[in-house]
Amino acid sequence: MTVGVTIVDACIHQGRGGSPTAVLLDDDRLDDDARRAVVRAAGTSHAAFVIPATDAVRFFTSNAELTNCGHGTIAAQAFLLHSRGTAVHHGRQRSGARTFDTTAVRRDDGIEVWFDQGIVDLPRTDPAGLGRILDALGIAGPALADGDRPVVASPGTPRLLVPVASTAVLLSLRPDFGRLADECRRHGYLGCFVYRMSPERDTADARMFAPAIGVDEDIVNANSSGCLAAHLHATHGRGTIDVLQGHAAGRPCLVHATATTTAEGISTRVGGTALIRSPADAP
Template sequence: MTGPHRGEVTIVDACTHQGRGGSPTAVLIDDRTFDDDTRRAVVRDAGTSHAAFVDPDAETVRFFTTHGELTNCGHGTVAAQAYLLHHRGTTEHHGCQRTGGRTFGTTAVRHDDGIEVWFDQGRIELHRDVPADLDGILGALGIAPDAIAEGDAPRVASPGSPRLLLPVKTVPILYSLRPDLPRLAIECRRRGYLGCFVYTTSPARDTAAARMFAPAIGVGEDVVNANSAGCLAAHLHATHRRTSIQVEQGHTAGRPSLVLATATTTADGIVTRIGGTAVIRS
């Protein structure tokens, strides 16, 4: 795929589930002649929610939506590292990625069903107090207060950009949500949130289903939000001592997706790693 930006775009399905679904992500070699308006146009022309612009020599990746640049992007990192392994023509690579002023470790391994990618998300900041004045956000999401899961509570988490983690009781409640996106965008911007990650966990607490709404950054519903899955892993580690979780997303968009996340307590706080499988589509 090419456009007026003259870049050759590859579509990568990131965080697939059993070889299908995943979040379509545009990936291309960055061109230093591009300005940010051109990068935003790449996303629009590709018809994806995000695009990853990679510089293989400098090991840098920049992420854009149609609204502008993001500090980081979890499923975009999975897509970018899978793309780089594919173009190297190798079966495994251990390296690093520079994004948003950070440098973090990455691993990519080719399998029969796609390219498995893991990356170090880093320290997750968990706000200690339950956010106050959630009525506006709950109303925009269409969630009644009695739908919030017992034994859990809303929490703000940040791997660099804060977002609201919101637990609900059941999968039917999760899948029935039809949020008022313009209203939700206003509510999130007012609080400085990237978006709302609504989830429900299984009784065993090692699996979850989730949906991410981020209209404040131009993404009404994200097929996959891997960084929020890492935030959830950190939250469950802090509250229930879980060390890993598998998060299913994308079902309401008809693109079943899976993100793996692990959490560990260190001297600096809770750090996480995120994994997913990507398929090079074109």
Template sequence: MAGPPVAVVNACTRDGRGGSPTAVVIDDATLTDDDRQATAGRTGTSHTAFIDPGTADTPTVRFFTSAGELTNCGHGIIAAQAVLLHRSGATEHHGRQRTGGRTFATTAIRRHDGVEVWFDQGVITLADHADSTGGGLIAALGLQRTDIAADVRVASPGTPRLLVPVRDHRTLLSMRPDFDRLAAECRRLGYLGCFSYALSPTARTATARMFAPAIGVDEDIANANSVGCLAAHLLDTSGNGDIEVHQGDTLGRPSSVFAAATHTGSGITARIGGVVARLTI
């Protein structure tokens, strides 16, 4: 089986460069989930988005890696919405998307250098007990306790992951995780992965690396949902919920993700944004 046509776009670029190559497929009802997983394995990208157009304003999007289906993928949402705007021929679209059992708002705007996309992440839960359970994860990341700048924390927009603040940029870039051990620890504790980050002195920007071998992605070029989680954590602890996070430099693919977290009656929510390079598909 050759599989459906695949478009590969660069999501969450930084200054027009880099970004995470993300495969986008207009879904076919004849495909099985085994077919989708196989397609994801053939794309040469970490994640593949499968779009069922459905209604014009509320398509369903599913995400697969070579290891299986994910409940969500932030940079995949950004890639999918950019492709939908490109296919429509419009310059701007405000709509909704169904993913992982929920529906949320999206915005896509055509720019001279690509498509800017924002989406509502929803409520993010934060847990303070991570430091007592994450010791094995810290070692698996190749870190010592002295490398940790503050308490680690569990954050979940639906799937939990560990937020790991390291003491400086140099420590972050020098991390060499034991991926087999990290995958085992994440599965044992039920985490998607570990989002390690170093804040700038102003805490308005950060550099980060996302390690998720438990879902088949040793290191993610851009993990947008974790940026939203970091924004929620910063709002909760410092009152500032706006952040730009740089990722992908260690992989030669500089990326940027933006997030703004706010307090609501339901809890802390975040809005996440990124730019997809100009499409030629």
């Protein structure tokens, strides 16, 4: 099941870490059960199935298809640039119901990829089920950050953004994944993106918990970083954010995100650097 699979470390930080992502050319003889089996066989949290003829990319975890995946997009576009053997490519990607712009550039430390995340919806209403979700995460009231609050953000799939007061709180979290999965499914959330803003401007540390889609803790979640950029832009006027992730997995990750106000709403772009593993480095 791993024949033809390339492992791409997406969103590396200072030349190492990143989220291992399986990338391969799609085969229309595969059904979705087989695609999910590829993820399990590759030993990664996600896989990107690329169809170059139509610029389409499909994303799977071991138990679900995703309408989009930020770090999977970074991995897929790095894979395509590497396959072409070129230094730069400006393209378009079709995933789910969207077609969006992508840019991939070969750098000394890897392949830098940016993509247009589009409009991020930020409902003004209080998040549904918040109390039960915070309890499942193990976050008590005093652990929440002052001057911020949990919100729902959606670039197409809703997720909960949860600010905490310190890095110590962030790193100490040990969620009840069964309860968290149940609550997220009940309220239609992809998962929970828990973050701590750094005293340094425009930097945050974060962890993503998404047991409802079969990923208890995502090493990196680039789309949620874009959602955070949109939220900070809406509430504090910030235009850029660098989000550090992967601490708990021992795989440092860095995601860049920018947010701007448009006539349609807050639009974001998300970027990261990827490394293509050589066959000797693949699992």
